[in-house]
Amino acid sequence: MNTPGLDLPDARGRTGLDRAGRDLTGNPAVVVRDVELLAAAWHVLRRTTYDFRRRDGRWTTEQRETYDRGDGATVLLFDPRRRTVLLTRQFRFPVYVNGHPDGMFLETAAGLLDGDDPAAAIRREAAEELGVTIGELIEVFRPWTSPGSVTERLHCFAAPYSVESRTGEGGGLADEGEDIEAVELPFDKALAMIDSGEIADAKTIMLLQWAALKGALDSDR
Missing domain, CATH: 3.90.79.10 (Nucleoside Triphosphate Pyrophosphohydrolase)
Structure with a gap:
């Protein structure tokens, strides 16, 4: 399926907007599992699923939405x-x-x-x-x-x-x-x-x- 912002350029010419965060390695207590593109009409709304190791050692699966408008x-x-x-x-x-x-x-x-x-x-x-x-x-x-x-x-x-x-x-x-x-x-x-x-x-x-x-x-x- 061709989706603007993923494999097709969106209105601002962007592709691969679901790649952000997938290669993060700075924190061994965080393992990114999936990144979903929710909206990209102008800025970018993503939902990321990741595994997180808590202070007591237990691993949990978390989801967070992030709004990316640039710095x-x-x-x-x-x-x-x-x-x-x-x-x-x-x-x-x-x-x-x-x-x-x-x-x-x-x-x-x-x-x-x-x-x-x-x-x-x-x-x-x-x-x-x-x-x-x-x-x-x-x-x-x-x-x-x-x-x-x-x-x-x-x-x-x-x-x-x-x-x-x-x-x-x-x-x-x-x-x-x-x-x-x-x-x-x-x-x-x-x-x-x-x-x-x-x-x-x-x-x-x-x-x-x-x-x-x-x-x-x-x-x-």
Whole structure:
């Protein structure tokens, strides 16, 4: 049987999407038995069956579904002279359907790598979403943000910006359905918005707290 994403190219030209994980050897307590492709309309949903040796020595058979959308990158843009940060605001349907009042989410500029290295990807996203040309780029950390179900690893950066570095219009790519507003906030207000719940995005919270802990916006740095 010819199936898109398996033996036939899918809409993105991919085949063999059921091969991921079959050759893993790093953990002798895990033996992958089967990988099923459940969906590949854009990103990839798989169900993997594997044997797992528990701490007491017993082997059990487990199944897990994983959502593979590729790795991503994000950046906290900060102006140390004016003590401001530059964020995006855009509609996010997944948070809207899960209880966010209106789905209009404040967050750091971000996007998938799409074949680029992380630094190149986040420079691209900062230009597309916020119209900022990034100079110095600080690599902060690379967490997995939802390790129970999503494979994505997020490359988190910080970068200074200024009025002069805002060289483009931003707003995102209209042909990808993006409609992004640039929101400049005093750093202290952004921190307070974590407590108020107005900023509820995990990557943005982590990067704002990193900036506070490291004194990234302190004038004497």
